[in-house]
Amino acid sequence: MTNKIENSVSTNLKNDTNTFIYDYIIVGGGSAGCVLARRLSDCENITVLLIEAGADDNGLDRIQRPLRWLENIGSPQDYLYRYQPNPILNNREIYAPRGKVLGGSGSINAMVWARGNQNDYDSWAEAGNTGWDYESILPLFRKIEDWDNGENSIHGKDGPIRVERPEKLHVIDAAAVKAGISYGMPYMEDSNIPAPEGVGLMSMNIGHGRRSSPFEGYLKPIIDKPNLNILTDAKVLKLNIDNGVCTGLIYRKDDKEVTVAAKTEVVLSAGTFETPRILMLSGVGDAVELKNLGIDLKVNLPGVGKNLQDHPLISLTFQLNQPLADLTYNLGGINYYWKSSPDLIKPDLMLIPIQYPILTQELAAKYEVPDNAFSVFVTLIDIKSKGYMKLTSSLPDAPLEIEPNLLKDPADFQAMVKAVELCMDLTQEPDLNKIIKSWVAPDRRLKEGHLAEFIRNGCSTYFHPVGTCAMGKGPDAVVNNRLKVIGVQKLSIADASVMPQITTSNTNAPTIMIAEFAAEVLLGTR
Numbered sequence: 001m002t003n004k005i006e007n008s009v010s011t012n013l014k015n016d017t018n019t020f021i022y023d024y025i026i027v028g029g030g031s032a033g034c035v036l037a038r039r040l041s042d043c044e045n046i047t048v049l050l051i052e053a054g055a056d057d058n059g060l061d062r063i064q065r066p067l068r069w070l071e072n073i074g075s076p077q078d079y080l081y082r083y084q085p086n087p088i089l090n091n092r093e094i095y096a097p098r099g100k101v102l103g104g105s106g107s108i109n110a111m112v113w114a115r116g117n118q119n120d121y122d123s124w125a126e127a128g129n130t131g132w133d134y135e136s137i138l139p140l141f142r143k144i145e146d147w148d149n150g151e152n153s154i155h156g157k158d159g160p161i162r163v164e165r166p167e168k169l170h171v172i173d174a175a176a177v178k179a180g181i182s183y184g185m186p187y188m189e190d191s192n193i194p195a196p197e198g199v200g201l202m203s204m205n206i207g208h209g210r211r212s213s214p215f216e217g218y219l220k221p222i223i224d225k226p227n228l229n230i231l232t233d234a235k236v237l238k239l240n241i242d243n244g245v246c247t248g249l250i251y252r253k254d255d256k257e258v259t260v261a262a263k264t265e266v267v268l269s270a271g272t273f274e275t276p277r278i279l280m281l282s283g284v285g286d287a288v289e290l291k292n293l294g295i296d297l298k299v300n301l302p303g304v305g306k307n308l309q310d311h312p313l314i315s316l317t318f319q320l321n322q323p324l325a326d327l328t329y330n331l332g333g334i335n336y337y338w339k340s341s342p343d344l345i346k347p348d349l350m351l352i353p354i355q356y357p358i359l360t361q362e363l364a365a366k367y368e369v370p371d372n373a374f375s376v377f378v379t380l381i382d383i384k385s386k387g388y389m390k391l392t393s394s395l396p397d398a399p400l401e402i403e404p405n406l407l408k409d410p411a412d413f414q415a416m417v418k419a420v421e422l423c424m425d426l427t428q429e430p431d432l433n434k435i436i437k438s439w440v441a442p443d444r445r446l447k448e449g450h451l452a453e454f455i456r457n458g459c460s461t462y463f464h465p466v467g468t469c470a471m472g473k474g475p476d477a478v479v480n481n482r483l484k485v486i487g488v489q490k491l492s493i494a495d496a497s498v499m500p501q502i503t504t505s506n507t508n509a510p511t512i513m514i515a516e517f518a519a520e521v522l523l524g525t526r
């Protein structure tokens with residue numbers, strides 16, 4: 001398989017200035033980039049170059065085997081980003097993993113397959129992004145999926161991503177479902193219905209016990225196509241923009257800088273932190289910020305790097321009354337979607353029991369964690385807080401300043417308190433209560449000041465940064481509703497950075513949908 005992942009581009013693809021030239025160049029081979037490379041190179045008469053900063057995954061078992069996904073965090077396939085110390089969270093530095101490998105974060109993530117609420121997309125459209133309402137994008141979700149129960153009005157079959165629900169629940173998950181029902185929640189066989197609410201089976205992009213990722217499902221089957229070249233270990237440094245037209249780019253591989261040209265389009269799919277970095281290094285961004293960094297301005301787009309959003313997560317940990325035997329799937333199997341207040345139009349809380357203890361360093365230092373402990377991921381999925389990412393220098397490898405402002409808006413902090421209270425209430429329901437031997441972190445039910453302090457020391461990221469090159473119409477928009485960069489011709493963005501508002505779900509399925517949308521626009525079928 002890897003023989004197609006080349007160290008150099010084909011020499012027959014040069015133009016008259018002796019520059020390598022392709023119809024399309026895709027920057028970043030992550031969740032979105034793999035989809036675009038597939039859809040574009042499916043047209044035999046189109047030449048495509050995919051440039052990825054990370055290496056081939058070489059069939060790494062911890063990438064392919066769902067139970068091992070946590071081991072990828074902090075591995076050589078992780079960028080190891082840090083969020084700025086945030087006073088709301090006791091100035092702790094929060095560690096934000098992102099995939100640095102062919103397959104990107106889609107190859108290191110937890111494989112929860114969640115599309116979000118129909119209202120998420122209808123809100124995008126209502127904000128001026130015509131064509132992004134739920135009804136318009138539903139066919140794309142159906143096209144992506146190979147759903148475990150075949151085709152129906154919302155699911156597809158034979159798509160590149162296998163989506164399965166658990167056949168058998170782990171003892172923790174079985175008890176958690178019963179606890180949700182006795183608490184008063186509706187039961188969902190399918191958590192990807194248009195408006196999920198209640199407790200239900202988790203959908204996972206897992207096929208026959210293996211990760212079903214954009215790399216495995218979209219790219220790997222066509223890796224040998226003659227019209228597709230894939231460069232790995234190659235970092236794009238800068239776009240070439242002449243008179244408002246993106247003509248190509250410069251990448252670095254093996255310490256050499258190489259220019260490639262694009263006849264039709266360059267598509268940025270380098271993810272929420274690196275797509276805006278590439279734009280800014282190329283002179284597209286906030287005029288004042290770029291001037292301060294000594295970068296020549298090409299287009300003043302103040303929204304580049306703004307609007308950063310991420311879901312906050314805190315885990316509560318409990319000791320099971322038996323060994324944590326026979327771990328299953330991605331260490332999960334069910335999820336709760338619930339509202340912190342009944343008058344909300346959609347659930348703002350998501351809880352997932354995890355068959356493993358996961359604590360921040362601060363909580364791990366405070367509480368003793370027994371071997372048979374498990375955690376519940378408690379997350380806020382509808383957020384008001386927004387932040388930014390900034391360059392700290394004009395050098396392409398300089399650290400980024402990343403500040404999502406997790407829980408900064410008081411409404412978010414209050415909702416997180418409600419989320420933790422919900423988790424504590426669920427553990428009091430008879431079916432969960434009877435399998436819990438003791439509380440670990442926290443070691444007892446907390447209230448008010450103690451609960452707030454627990455959140456300040458325990459809150460981190462649910463791994464979903466989005467929004468730094470938002471689609472829209474206003475002065476902070478970076479792309480339009482066709483994903484074209486405003487003010488630059490022949491340049492599009494397709495990745496999680498274009499989300500104007502984060503979905504109330506995990507973000508991989510929405511990102512893959514965005515890439516499918518972009519491919520259809522570029523191929524003229526949407």
Ligand SMILES: Cc1cc2nc3c(=O)[nH]c(=O)nc-3n(C[C@H](O)[C@H](O)[C@H](O)COP(=O)(O)OP(=O)(O)OC[C@H]3O[C@@H](n4cnc5c(N)ncnc54)[C@H](O)[C@@H]3O)c2cc1C
Pocket residue numbers: 027028029030031032033051052053054073097098099100101102103104105106108109110111112113114234235236237269270271272274275278462463464465494495496497506507508509511
């Ligand atoms: C640990 C973890 C767990 C997660 N769990 C889930 C989950 O269970 N479910 C879910 O839905 N979502 C989950 N997510 C989030 C989800 O994986 C991401 O939202 C999604 O993969 C983002 O896709 P993307 O294409 O925007 O970026 P990425 O998939 O991150 O791809 C960006 C790619 O661009 C490459 N790149 C960056 N800069 C350059 C450059 N200069 N030149 C060339 N290449 C470059 C990167 O190496 C990377 O491969 C998780 C994420 C992480 C990190």
